[in-house]
Amino acid sequence: MTSVERTAYRVFPRLMMTRELYLFYSPSEEEAVWAREKSDADEHLLALTLALKCFQRLGRFPKSREVPPVVVEHVRRCLELGENVMPVYASPRTAESHRVLVRRREGVGYVPAKARKIAAMAMTKAAWVKNDPADLINVALERLVQARLEPPAFSTLDSMESTIRGQVNGQIFETIWRRLSAEDRARLAALLVVGPGGKSDLDRLKKPPRRWPPA
Incomplete structure (x- = not known):
């Protein structure tokens, strides 16, 4: 949450x-x-x-x-x-x-269904360029203020954000996967293979870079 x-x-x-x-x-x-x-x-x-x-x-x-x-x-x-x-x-x-x-x-309206719809639309649009949950909730709140509508409960906005972000991220991942060649997919899969030392290439990629210049 x-x-x-x-x-x-x-x-x-x-x-x-x-x-x-x-x-x-x-x-x-x-x-x-x-x-x-x-x-x-x-x-x-x-x-x-x-x-x-x-x-x-x-x-x-x-x-x-x-x-x-x-x-x-x-x-x-x-x-x-x-x-x-x-x-x-x-x-x-x-x-x-x-x-x-x-x-x-x-001068504020109370139309829960309309407020949820506006919030969902704002979050969906923002989720293509933002991934932080707080950012998506803030975008929805800003849009509701502009529409002069009372916001839903925070738990409602939080649940909406989680669902919408998951859906949009899934679409983004699927689009990237479709654009990859068979060779690219094989190289990505190979990153997860654990070698003799108990480490995968993905582990090595995530390792922080060394300090430069060396002390």
Whole structure:
């Protein structure tokens, strides 16, 4: 599995700096007014504001367990809510309605099938010139941002990348193999033959070059 830290897929940092809290997670006065107008309880107000600020920063809706407590506490203080107020929903329907409100406000669409199709097309095209998994995922993320679509889960992108890269690499290898003459194929096969010393010609080819000039 590709490390998410090596890609542009945004996650919360392990250590949240105070500057980042104030810069990215402080709701503006207009945002606070908007959230209050759309909420019917303090818990929903906190949950909606958190969803908005997290979406603005990450480009997606994180699971509740992903959100650092320090972010929850910061947004709660900004809204001047009591310490006992938690970002909880009365029902899944309310949570989904809040996500719809945030997407509409931010001008981002939620069309999973279309997002996966766009990501797959971007990865397939890039895989002919790039082979690093993180590079392919980043190409897909960039294309989704341009299309104003919410990205799939990272595990989905990672699985897509692995499948597509394998398919494209297979096509590249097959094309090269077809272009080789019988003599070329025989020479490649001979590289794998282990000699008396327990080494093959491939082992010798992989050996690092000697330092030059010699010490």
